């Protein structure tokens with residue numbers, strides 16, 4: 001009988017955050033907030049989460065900065081708001097109003 005165990009990351013794109021000049025490629029773009037959870041997998045099915053990495057990533061070159069849990073929490077709400085603003089027809093006034101509640 002053969003058992004196939006593995007170790008695999010699953011990434012989640014949470015949305016764009018602030019506009020940052022990348023120290024690697026020097027493009028100024030909205031970086032993407034991303035969380036990656038590493039799982040032990042059994043027959044390619046993720047079973048046991050081992051560690052979670054939270055980062056913001058340059059959309060041009062993929063350069064990333066690791067975030068602390070507190071930094072991630074503040075970025076998470078901004079990413080949700082930006083993602084919703086992109087998905088819906090949110091006007092500037094509504095966006096600014098909701099943005100001011102975050103800070």
Ligand SMILES: [Zn+2]
Nearest residue numbers: 022025058061
């Ligand atoms: Zn870059």
